[in-house]
Amino acid sequence: AQSVTQLGSHVSVSEGALVLLRCNYSSSVPPYLFWYVQYPNQGLQLLLKYTSAATLVKGINGFEAEFKKSETSFHLTKPSAHMSDAAEYFCAVREYGNKLVFGAGTILRVKS
Amino acid sequence: DAGVTQSPTHLIKTRGQHVTLRCSPISGHKSVSWYQQVLGQGPQFIFQYYEKEERGRGNFPDRFSARQFPNYSSELNVNALLLGDSALYLCASSLEGGSNEKLFFGSGTQLSVL
Numbered sequence: 001a002q003s004v005t006q007l008g009s010h011v012s013v014s015e016g017a018l019v020l021l022r023c024n025y026s027s028s029v030p031p032y033l034f035w036y037v038q039y040p041n042q043g044l045q046l047l048l049k050y051t052s053a054a055t056l057v058k059g060i061n062g063f064e065a066e067f068k069k070s071e072t073s074f075h076l077t078k079p080s081a082h083m084s085d086a087a088e089y090f091c092a093v094r095e096y097g098n099k100l101v102f103g104a105g106t107i108l109r110v111k112s
Numbered sequence: 113d114a115g116v117t118q119s120p121t122h123l124i125k126t127r128g129q130h131v132t133l134r135c136s137p138i139s140g141h142k143s144v145s146w147y148q149q150v151l152g153q154g155p156q157f158i159f160q161y162y163e164k165e166e167r168g169r170g171n172f173p174d175r176f177s178a179r180q181f182p183n184y185s186s187e188l189n190v191n192a193l194l195l196g197d198s199a200l201y202l203c204a205s206s207l208e209g210g211s212n213e214k215l216f217f218g219s220g221t222q223l224s225v226l
């Protein structure tokens with residue numbers, strides 16, 4: 001079975017600072033990897049996905065993630081945090097079909 | 113176009129009762145999946161349906177069941193509710209249910225079991 005580990009349940013950054021959210025996965029096959037964002041009382045919104053086309057994936061709202069096979073990592077970054085980025089972020093690996101295996105999530109706090 | 117819609121948005125039940133949650137996929141989407149998100153955890157896969165057939169099932173007891181209708185909408189049923197069933201239940205849809213498709217999530221149904 002595949003699994004996802006998100007390091008850090010809470011991350012706090014200042015507005016304008018770099019955002020780095022960590023994700024490591026385990027997969028026996030080349031993975032499909034995803035980052036989702038969840039705002040309070042809302043569903044999940046796809047930020048970006050990796051499907052082996054390119055190791056650096058650009059997503060919405062200025063986020064990007066780099067797939068590193070040697071490190072089994074798919075960390076999410078954004079050069080400059082904005083107050084509106086405060087939310088919970090989930091990394092996920094697709095096991096088959098529509099079955100995603102999610103990490104436990106990282107709550108991002110942005111300080112003014 | 114409307115996104116994935118779920119009803120009701122909130123629900124309160126007592127232990128032992130039964131609950132039915134409903135989901136309408138995005139128009140044109142034929143695959144629906146259900147996820148359970150317990151507070152403080154990531155969503156966990158419950159079921160996937162495609163063309164009214166079960167395509168996948170997560171590690172949930174038989175108290176959980178689902179079905180998909182000819183119009184591709186779906187119901188999730190949970191019998192004999194336990195306190196631990198309290199969670200946000202998310203529905204997601206995709207075109208054909210394939211591994212490389214984008215999954216669209218609804219806003220969820222918040223179930224509280226007292």
